[in-house]
Amino acid sequence: MRADTAGARAAARAMIVEYSVKTAPVPVERIARIMKVRVQYSPLDGDLSGMVTIHDGVPIIGINALHHPNRQRFTLAHEMGHLVLHREILEGSVHVDKQILHRDIMTATGADWREIEANAFASELLMPEPLMRVQATANVIAFEDDEAIASLAKKFRVSDAAIRFRLFSPGVRE
Numbered sequence: 001m002r003a004d005t006a007g008a009r010a011a012a013r014a015m016i017v018e019y020s021v022k023t024a025p026v027p028v029e030r031i032a033r034i035m036k037v038r039v040q041y042s043p044l045d046g047d048l049s050g051m052v053t054i055h056d057g058v059p060i061i062g063i064n065a066l067h068h069p070n071r072q073r074f075t076l077a078h079e080m081g082h083l084v085l086h087r088e089i090l091e092g093s094v095h096v097d098k099q100i101l102h103r104d105i106m107t108a109t110g111a112d113w114r115e116i117e118a119n120a121f122a123s124e125l126l127m128p129e130p131l132m133r134v135q136a137t138a139n140v141i142a143f144e145d146d147e148a149i150a151s152l153a154k155k156f157r158v159s160d161a162a163i164r165f166r167l168f169s170p171g172v173r174e
Contacts, residue, residue, distance in 0.1 A: 003116035011084050012124035024131050025157040028076050032061065037083065039076065041065040050075040052082050053094040059083050070159050074122055081121030086114050127156050127166045143168050 019031050032039050037059045044050075044064040049071070051062040061079040063072050075097070082095055089095065097115070135141075135155070141148045143164060153163045 001113050003113035003120070005116060005120040008081060008085055008117040008120040009124040009129075012081070012121045013128065015084070015125060016128045016130075021128065021131075024127075024135075024155050025073075026077075026126055026128065028073055028080065028125065032076060032080060035059070035080070035083075037061055037080065039063065041072070049097045050079050051094050051096045052079040052090060054083075054087070054090045054092075059090075068159075070153075070157055070162075073126060073157055074159075074162065077122035077125045078118045080125070081118035082114070085117050085121060089114075123162070123166055126158050127162065131156075132166060141167060 015031065016026070019027075019034065021027070029039065039061050041063045043066050044062070049064055049067065053060050061076060061083075063075050063079075065072070067075070078097065079095075082090065086095075097118075135152055141152065146160070149160050149163050153160045156163065
């Protein structure tokens with residue numbers, strides 16, 4: 001099956017509208033609470049970023065407390081993507097994500113369509129296109145402008161790499 005990144009991004013944009021997000025950073029923790037998602041932060045093994053399940057009708061997301069706070073936000077948004085996009089596979093099972101920020105061979109070849117969709121959802125949720133457009137229009141940002149990239153990353157509470165990917169990757173802005 002092929003990943004539907006446009007659909008994943010559209011679902012994240014709908015969530016931004018539904019929860020009236022107007023400024024960065026997007027309050028993903030608050031959105032998760034409103035969605036009645038139980039979020040648990042715990043120290044997890046090294047490359048384990050997070051996990052998601054639905055137990056007795058309650059969505060539960062586990063986040064690696066040892067990771068950087070920006071990575072924790074991305075993991076939360078990514079796991080929320082699984083809840084919104086792939087809910088049918090979560091009831092009674094646990095979906096575990098390792099190194100979701102690292103493009104492994106499965107993601108790079110497009111073989112793991114659910115992870116590609118969850119990453120697209122997380123990217124759009126944390127860095128919504130309308131908010132990114134306002135920032136990019138107000139400040140012409142070059143790929144090599146480390147100071148501008150760092151400032152934007154701080155505003156959105158994401159990594160510099162995530163900002164660069166969002167701003168400069170073909171096909172990311174749909």
